[in-house]
Amino acid sequence: MSKPRVAIFDFACCEGCQLQIVNLEEELLNLIDVVDVVEWREAMSEQSHEYDIAIIEGSITREEDAKRLEIIRSRAKILIALGACATMGGVNKLKNNFDLNEVKECVYGDDASMPHLDTAMTKGVDEVVEVDAMIHGCPIDRKEFTYIIRSLLMGKKPEIPEWPVCVECKAKGNPCLWEYDQVCLGPVIRAGCDARCPSNGFRCFGCRGYVDNPNINAAKDVIDKYGLTVEDLKEKMILFGSTKGPTNE
Amino acid sequence: MSKDLNINVKHVTRVEGHGNIVVDAKNGKIEKCEWQVPEAPRFFEAMVRGLDYTDIQTVVSRICGICSITHSLAATKAIEDALDIEVSEQADKLRILMHYSEQLQSHTLHVGYLAVPDFFGAPSVVPLVPKATEEVLAIVRAHRVANEWSDLIAGRTTHPVTLIPGGLTKIPTEQQLRDQQAVLKDTLKDLAAIAEATLSVAANIPDFERDTEYVSITHPDVYTFYHGDITSQDAKENVHIRDWESVANEYVHPQSTAKWCKWNRSEYACGALARFNNNADQLTDNSKALAKTFGLEKGCCNPYMNTIAQLIECVHIVETSIQLIDELLTTGLKAETVKTTGKAGKGSGCVEAPRGILFHTYEFDKNGKCVGANCCIPTNQNHANIQADFEKLVPEIIDEGEDAVRQKMEMLVRSYDPCISCSTHMLNVDFV
Numbered sequence: 001m002s003k004p005r006v007a008i009f010d011f012a013c014c015e016g017c018q019l020q021i022v023n024l025e026e027e028l029l030n031l032i033d034v035v036d037v038v039e040w041r042e043a044m045s046e047q048s049h050e051y052d053i054a055i056i057e058g059s060i061t062r063e064e065d066a067k068r069l070e071i072i073r074s075r076a077k078i079l080i081a082l083g084a085c086a087t088m089g090g091v092n093k094l095k096n097n098f099d100l101n102e103v104k105e106c107v108y109g110d111d112a113s114m115p116h117l118d119t120a121m122t123k124g125v126d127e128v129v130e131v132d133a134m135i136h137g138c139p140i141d142r143k144e145f146t147y148i149i150r151s152l153l154m155g156k157k158p159e160i161p162e163w164p165v166c167v168e169c170k171a172k173g174n175p176c177l178w179e180y181d182q183v184c185l186g187p188v189i190r191a192g193c194d195a196r197c198p199s200n201g202f203r204c205f206g207c208r209g210y211v212d213n214p215n216i217n218a219a220k221d222v223i224d225k226y227g228l229t230v231e232d233l234k235e236k237m238i239l240f241g242s243t244k245g246p247t248n249e
Numbered sequence: 250m251s252k253d254l255n256i257n258v259k260h261v262t263r264v265e266g267h268g269n270i271v272v273d274a275k276n277g278k279i280e281k282c283e284w285q286v287p288e289a290p291r292f293f294e295a296m297v298r299g300l301d302y303t304d305i306q307t308v309v310s311r312i313c314g315i316c317s318i319t320h321s322l323a324a325t326k327a328i329e330d331a332l333d334i335e336v337s338e339q340a341d342k343l344r345i346l347m348h349y350s351e352q353l354q355s356h357t358l359h360v361g362y363l364a365v366p367d368f369f370g371a372p373s374v375v376p377l378v379p380k381a382t383e384e385v386l387a388i389v390r391a392h393r394v395a396n397e398w399s400d401l402i403a404g405r406t407t408h409p410v411t412l413i414p415g416g417l418t419k420i421p422t423e424q425q426l427r428d429q430q431a432v433l434k435d436t437l438k439d440l441a442a443i444a445e446a447t448l449s450v451a452a453n454i455p456d457f458e459r460d461t462e463y464v465s466i467t468h469p470d471v472y473t474f475y476h477g478d479i480t481s482q483d484a485k486e487n488v489h490i491r492d493w494e495s496v497a498n499e500y501v502h503p504q505s506t507a508k509w510c511k512w513n514r515s516e517y518a519c520g521a522l523a524r525f526n527n528n529a530d531q532l533t534d535n536s537k538a539l540a541k542t543f544g545l546e547k548g549c550c551n552p553y554m555n556t557i558a559q560l561i562e563c564v565h566i567v568e569t570s571i572q573l574i575d576e577l578l579t580t581g582l583k584a585e586t587v588k589t590t591g592k593a594g595k596g597s598g599c600v601e602a603p604r605g606i607l608f609h610t611y612e613f614d615k616n617g618k619c620v621g622a623n624c625c626i627p628t629n630q631n632h633a634n635i636q637a638d639f640e641k642l643v644p645e646i647i648d649e650g651e652d653a654v655r656q657k658m659e660m661l662v663r664s665y666d667p668c669i670s671c672s673t674h675m676l677n678v679d680f681v
Contacts, residue, residue, distance in 0.1 A: 016314020200404030201418030
C-alpha cells in the first residue's frame with residue numbers, strides 16, 4: 001500500500017504551529033516514514049497538487065485566500081485545521097472588532113486604499129470549507145498533533161478532551177490563579193494542553209477555544225465568588241475568540 | 250548560453266512567510282528584477298488598541314512563531330519603558346537566557362533545515378538524512394535542546410507564557426538550571442559537528458559582495474542581543490532606542506509604492522552579519538576562532554555569509570549562557586512577586602531578533618489601555634537591501650543560465666532568514 005500523501009499549507013498566521021511540527025524533532029523523522037510529505041513550503045522545495053491529507057494553518061482574511069482554500073479542499077480526502085488561527089480565526093479575529101477601513105488606515109495611513117492591502121473579516125477555516133479534524137491551540141500541542149495524525153491514518157476518530165482546563169490544572173495541584181487576582185479562563189476553555197499556562201503562573205487566555213458544553217453555571221459561581229462579571233471573562237477571551245462565544249448571557 | 254531569463258518564483262520555499270522573485274531579461278537586458286512580498290497583512294498595530302498593558306505581549310507574540318520570544322521581549326521592554334516599571338537583575342538575566350534559547354532555536358532551524366541544504370544541492374533536509382545521518386541528528390538535537398530550554402524558562406517552546414511586564418511569572422529551580430547547563434555543554438559538541446559539515450560544503454557559498462550599511466544594537470560590555478543602542482558603521486554616534494524611527498525611516502518606494510527602510514544610505518541590512526560586523530570583537534574566543542575557519546572577518550559584505558554568522562553566534566550564545574547560568578547560581582535564585590499598575594505613558598523596546606534588529610513602541614492611556622502601537626521588524630528593514638542585492642547579483646551571473654540564477658536568488662533570500670509573517674504594517678508589493 002502506498003503511503004498517504006500529506007500537504008501542509010499556510011494562510012494568515014505566525015507559522016508557529018508548523019514550527020511545532022518541526023519541533024517534533026526525532027519523532028518527525030519517524031512520522032515521515034509512514035507518510036509521504038508532498039508539499040510543505042516552509043520546510044521543503046517540492047510542491048504537488050496530488051495529496052490525500054491537507055493540513056491547513058492560519059485564518060482566512062482575503063477573498064483570494066478563500067478561493068485557494070476551496071481548491072485545496074476539493075483535492076483533499078481529509079482536511080485538518082491546524083491551530084487556533086485555523087480552528088477559530090485566532091488572534092487575527094481581534095481585527096473584526098474594528099471597522100476594517102479604519103484598521104487599514106491605522107496601519108497603512110495614506111497608502112490604505114491600495115488594492116493589495118485589502119482585507120476582509122477574519123474567518124476560521126471551518127467558516128469557509130468543511131473541516132474533518134481540528135487540532136486546537138496557539139500553538140498546537142506536539143503530542144496531540146501526532147496522536148490526531150496517527151488516529152486519522154488508522155481510520156479512527158481522535159478523541160479530543162471535552163472538559164475544561166481547570167480539570168487538568170487541579171490534577172496538577174496548581175494553586176488557583178483566581179486567588180492571585182488573575183482572570184483565568186480555565187473554567188470554560190477546552191483542556192488538552194496539560195494546563196500549561198496556569199502551571200507556569202499565567203492565566204489561561206483561551207487558545208483552545210470554549211469547551212463544547214461549558215458549565216456556565218459553575219463558571220458563574222467562580223466569577224461571583226471573585227466579584228467579577230461574565231463581561232470581565234469575555235474581555236479576556238477576546239484574545240482568541242473575538243466576540244464568538246458559547247452564550248450571549 | 251541564452252541571455253533570456255523568465256523567472257517567476259511564486260512563494261519562495263524554506264522561508265518563513267510568502268515572498269516572490271520575478272526576473273525578466275531579454276538578450277541580456279534586465280527589464281524586471283523584483284523581490285515581492287504578498288503575505289496577507291494582519292494589522293497587529295490596529296488590533297492591540299484597547300487592550301490592557303498586561304495583554305499586549307501575549308497578542309504580539311503571535312506576530313511570529315519563530316521569533317515569538319523576541320517579539321514578546323521587545324513589547325515587554327516597551328511597556329516597562331512606557332510605565333516606568335523596574336525589572337530585577339535576576340529577571341533581566343533570566344530573560345536574556347530565554348532570549349538566547351530562541352536565538353539558538355531559530356538559528357539552528359535556519360542554518361540546519363532551511364539554508365545549508367542549498368550548499369549540499371538538496372531541496373530540503375530530508376534527502377540529507379541517509380547521506381549525513383550523524384550531522385542531521387546533531388542539528389535535530391541542537392534544535393530540540395534549544396526548544397526544551399525555551400520550555401524551561403519561557404514556559405513554552407513557542408509563544409512564551411512566563412514573561413510579564415515587571416518580571417517573570419515563574420522561575421526555574423537551581424537544579425533545573427544546573428541540568429540545563431550540562432546539556433548546553435554537550436550542545437557545543439553538536440555545534441562543532443554542524444560547523445564541520447557546513448565547512449565541508451562552504452565552497453558552494455556564492456562569491457558575491459555588495460557594500461551596504463550594517464545596522465544592529467551595540468553595548469560597551471557584551472556582544473549584545475538585548476540591551477544597547479542602535480549603531481552602524483556609518484553612524485556618527487549611536488542612537489537611543491526611543492529614537493528608532495529616525496533610524497528606520499520607513500518610506501514609500503517610488504517604483505513599487507512599498508514601505509522600505511533606509512538610514513545613512515539608500516538601504517541597510519540587519520541580522521547576524523550586521524551584528525558580527527559591528528560587534529565581532531566581543532565574541533567568545535571559540536566563536537572568533539570558528540569565524541576564522543570560515544574566513545569570515547569584520548567588514549564582510551557577502552550577504553550569503555549571514556548563515557555562517559548565525560552559526561558562529563550559536564557557539565557564542567551557548568558559551569555565554571553557560572557562563573550566565575554560573576552567575577545566576579553563584580548569586581542564588583530568589584522567588585520574586587511582580588506587582589504593577591497601569592498609567593499613561595509611551596515607551597519603546599528594542600531587541601535583536603535572530604534575523605535582525607526589532608523595534609516596538611506603545612502608548613497607553615491613564616488606565617493602562619493601549620491607544621497606539623508601532624512595530625518595525627527586521628525583515629522589513631532588509632527588503633530594500635535584498636532588492637539592491639538582486640540588482641547587482643543578476644547582471645553578474647546572467648551568463649550562468651536561468652536555473653542557476655533562480656537558485657542563487659532563492660539562496661540569497663534564504664540567507665537573510667526572512668520572517669515574512671512578521672508583516673505588521675509593511676508590504677512591498679508590485680503585482681505583475
